[in-house]
Amino acid sequence: MTKITRVSLASPPDGGWGWMIVAGCFLVTICTRAVTRCISIFFVEFQTYFAQDYSQTAWIHSIADCMTMLCGLGFALCYSPAIAMVGKYFSRRKALAYGIAMSGSGIGTFILAPVVQLLIEQFSWRGALLILGGFVLNLCVCGALMRPITLKEDRSVPEKNHDGESQKEDCKQASPYSPLTKEWTETRLCCSLQQEYGFLLMSDFIVLAVSVLFMAYGCSPLFVYLVPYALSVGVSHHQAAFLMSILGVIDIVGNITFGWLTDRRCLKNYRYACYLFAVALDGLCYLCLPVLQSFPLLVPFSCTFGYFDGAYVTLIPVVTAEMVGTSSLSSALGVIYFLHAVPYLVSPPIAGWLVDTTGSYTAAFLLCGFAMVFSSILLGFARIVKRMKRTQVPFLVKDSEPKLHLWTNGSVAYSVARELDQKDEESLAKVRTACNLT
Template sequence: MKSRKVEPPDGGYGWVVVMSAFFTMGLTAAVLKNFGHFFIEIQNHFGVQASTTSWVTSTTIAMLHLGGTGLSFSWISANSMVSHYFVRWRPIAFAIASSGECVFAVMFSPFFKWLIDTYSWRGALLIIGGLQLNLCVCGALMRPLKKTTRPAQDTKDSLEGDATTLLAKRRTFFQCFLMRKPEFFLYILFAIFSAAGFFIPPLFLVPFASSLGMDKYWPAMILSVLASADLAGRLICGWIANMRLVRNLQLLTMVATLLGVVLLLLPISQNYWAILVFASLYGFLFGCVVAIHVTAIVDIVTLECFDSGLGLFMLLRSIGGFTGPPAAGWLVDYTNNYSVAFYLSGVCLIVSTAFVVLVDRLVHKRREAAEPQVYCAIDQQEDWETAKAESDTVT
């Protein structure tokens, strides 16, 4: 007898884990998504330029992505737990969990604006910090899967899984070996460029709308609508991914490209309703990307290496999140125009899709090459079982 991890239950207590992750996403990522409300307040308080103020957000984003610091204790753990509890329903489970970011963002946008007006930006941050103590409750609900035992002789299904993941099991000792996989290295490049574009729009959308002369609460409503569209995108794209109509990486390429195009077109908006339309499109497509860009890591490195892959993915992705907002802020200071921030974001996202295309081709080719080896192993197992049965009969 030997021990192994139990198969993901695809339900049961896994849905409790999903709900815990739902609140975790809301209390971490949704706060960052609404940090644009603090941008002008902090800029005016200290009398600094947009590029300087952008470092506040970029530093927070970098700390979120660096495993073991700040909010990443909760955020990365929640993503990992959901992936371990589900296989068949993994896309929809992750979409539901990540939608907590959107639901909380809808509520947080006007709430944060009210807190700033009532208690100043310093008092607002203090209250938000108190709310985030509820992450302790979310963490208490996370339970790791227990190990079980199995006979030394695997079944046919177990053999098929072991044949395809044998190499990964031997090499999970150290994370960085994954960088030797060309498909994972290219996916890291996608993560860096896409992160540089991801975090620019939420930060500059409120200042952009305010620069057009909108009242102070109208930009807050735009962020709420954006978050609602984001929620719809996550759920719909998660459902589509679960149907397996196209490969996850193909779907990711399509929605990321459309997202980049929308961001390039957003600056042509010169009134509230036009901004609202483009913000809704941005939110919907952003939700589609978020719903599948983490689960796609499993397609690249297999579930056995998912934790290592996710950690390395988040670590190196922080490069884009750290440099994107300040670069956009510098362009805004140089041109005195918030539109250039959205142009930079759109270009980064479109460039990132080129890497996803290459990753998809490499992963698809690898799977085609692995199929004959798997079937050969299964045939050998069947021959062994037949020979054993005949020997038992003779005996």
């Protein structure tokens, strides 16, 4: 087998082979996220064939999305590593690179939605799934494009002290089963885990993780129920599939334009706020959806929701990288996408249960909308609190400075601190003694 050469660089190249990594990630998102979204088109076919209600049929899409984010199975082995690789190769153009890479989801949805509808009509849903399975095999080609890279910050490890070096030498000479070897191994393992997953203790990351749970709950059901909802309000099958295509193509525009805009100097420092803005607007779109009951009204909805869906999906890796750094990006993204799993698993069945119980999509869509708006509000509130603490720090430092008082001895004035530690008090006593002598 060909030996893999790991490229070693001081900083991300922001180009070169990195564009091939972007192309590989682009194809990965087509073969994973776009194919998963197209299950919405199969929804009515599954419901009819298996004679099941909404909540039961929704488990098909939920389990596929959940396993992609939860394990190292199937799509998950391609999706998370491909996204992390883009972050390794880009720094200055990171948002643009992610915008292009993540636009594969929108392009794939735009192309596959009508194609899948035609495949179902020509070959039934079973034949359409077989053809999609063959298309997904292109993930092997995407994997062949991934070339490992080692950056300067990845190689930077804390310098070992003399005791650490001597302990390492002793471990080399000791038996592999000796207590010394075991202790050294455990220490190294703890240090490695602390370095790799230390971001889990960061307050910013914890808040982001909690907000992701609500955001993921809201974003998933639309791709399951948009087509059934459109059919329920009198839209034809081809028009309903076309709504998914519109959603996909505008998703592309959101991916690329938002990535390009947030790379500009005027917005580069406001990526966090742009992410909040995009999530909140998608939530507001959800809240308006129950009153949109015709194809001409659903088209603007698909455009708006698709654009801001592409926007915040592009910014998730960027915001995460700003919080944890490039060296921990792969692990942090793994945690973030892992947190998507549970909401992805339960939100479509819960929405289906609400539809079965109420006989309407209104409750399901409103719940999803409020979840996304709350996700944005939570992050915004956390950022405001953090900034307030930062502004209070200078005042606290100023207030905590030792108060000065003045006393005189002849024509000489001395200013000393009111609160001093033991060492400073001794120095002060010496000064006073010298003053008395003079």
